[in-house]
Amino acid sequence: MSIGNSPEDERPFEDVSEEARPSVSVGRALQQARIAAGLTVDDVSTATRVRIAIVHAIEADDFAPCGGDVYARGHIRTLARAVDLDPAPLIAQYEAEHGGGRPAPTPAAPLFEAERIRPERRGPNWTAAMVAAIVVVIGFVGFTMVKGGDDGGKENVADGATPSKSASPTPKSEKPAEPEPEPSDSAIAAAPQDKVTVQVSAVDGRSWIFAKDHNGRQLFDGLLKQGESKTFQDSTKVNLVLGDAGAIDLFVNGKKIEDDWQPGAVERLTYTKGDPQAG
Numbered sequence: 001m002s003i004g005n006s007p008e009d010e011r012p013f014e015d016v017s018e019e020a021r022p023s024v025s026v027g028r029a030l031q032q033a034r035i036a037a038g039l040t041v042d043d044v045s046t047a048t049r050v051r052i053a054i055v056h057a058i059e060a061d062d063f064a065p066c067g068g069d070v071y072a073r074g075h076i077r078t079l080a081r082a083v084d085l086d087p088a089p090l091i092a093q094y095e096a097e098h099g100g101g102r103p104a105p106t107p108a109a110p111l112f113e114a115e116r117i118r119p120e121r122r123g124p125n126w127t128a129a130m131v132a133a134i135v136v137v138i139g140f141v142g143f144t145m146v147k148g149g150d151d152g153g154k155e156n157v158a159d160g161a162t163p164s165k166s167a168s169p170t171p172k173s174e175k176p177a178e179p180e181p182e183p184s185d186s187a188i189a190a191a192p193q194d195k196v197t198v199q200v201s202a203v204d205g206r207s208w209i210f211a212k213d214h215n216g217r218q219l220f221d222g223l224l225k226q227g228e229s230k231t232f233q234d235s236t237k238v239n240l241v242l243g244d245a246g247a248i249d250l251f252v253n254g255k256k257i258e259d260d261w262q263p264g265a266v267e268r269l270t271y272t273k274g275d276p277q278a279g
Contacts, residue, residue, distance in 0.1 A: 026076060026090050026097070027061035033083035034059075046241055046266075048078045049208050051221065055079065069098065196273045198238045199251040201229040205263075208243030240269040252276035 024032070034044055041059075045052045057065045058075055066072040073091050080087035200209055202224040211219040214236035224230060226247070232238050242248050246263030249256065252271045261267060 025061050026094050027059045029085065029090060030076070030079050030083060031059040033080075033085045037083050039083065044079060044082050046210065048082050049243055050075055050078060063094075063098065069095075072098075192233075194273070195233050195235055196238050196271055197231065197233045197253055198240065198271055199229060199231045200224065200240070200242075201249040201251075202226050202247055203249045205244060205247035207245070207247045210241040210243075212239050213237070214239075237270055237272040240267075240271070242267045242269070 034041070041052055041055050044050070045055050048055075054065050054075060057063070058072075058079065063072040066075055073094065076090050076094055077087040080090055198211070200211075203226070206223055206225045208222070209224045209230060210221050211230075211232045213219055213232075213234040219232045219234075219238070220230055232240075242250075242261075243266060244263065245259075245261035245265045245267040248261070250259075250269075251257070253274070253276060255276055257276055
């Protein structure tokens with residue numbers, strides 16, 4: 001008599017092989033898609049405004065520089081779109097591997113108990129304080145007017161002169177701060193002739209700015225807030241990337257660049273010595 005397999009032995013085994021798991025990590029998938037698209041890390045950083053160091057870290061599956069799960073998911077979504085990937089599977093994989101998600105709600109009972117046992121605080125009696133302050137101000141003004149009238153009368157009787165209007169104090173109104181003037185002809189003349197000088201001013205809003213010299217050395221990479229300015233100088237040329245050219249006033253070798261840039265437009269520019277010339 002042979003003993004066959006029981007129904008439990010005939011159940012299919014759960015596939016726990018390496019093929020059932022994701023073969024490519026989130027960072028590796030983004031890196032492969034970038035290389036396939038023929039883009040460098042600098043190209044992706046410029047297009048997405050995600051800093052180069054963060055792009056390198058994400059491609060190495062190091063999400064600590066992102067500053068949290070919310071920012072990490074946002075960077076993954078931005079980089080995936082830049083290299084023509086669907087961001088949804090990558091974000092789902094990130095959440096599965098890193099435990100991302102919404103925080104659990106705080107129980108209501110402890111908060112209620114804290115509110116119930118909190119002692120009642122009595123604020124200061126502002127009404128009485130305001131009344132006292134008004135009485136003091138009225139008394140001081142009345143005393144000043146009476147004393148000023150007596151002194152003025154005595155001077156008029158002694159000198160036989162008519163009291164003038166200048167005797168009464170005239171309140172001075174504060175003038176609003178005037179905006180800083182644009183560079184004048186003297187500033188233009190002061191620009192060195194043997195170098196290229198580029199001044200970037202954020203006058204209509206903030207803008208991301210990237211600048212490097214003729215050797216490719218980075219001069220600046222960051223956000224220029226409204227009202228701030230940066231000046232870059234090199235012996236040969238200055239390369240610029242303006243994240244929001246419509247918010248920028250640009251001066252090259254002391255002369256203003258008169259270009260009708262639209263708000264939100266990204267502009268790549270190169271300037272050399274002599275008259276302003278966009279490369």
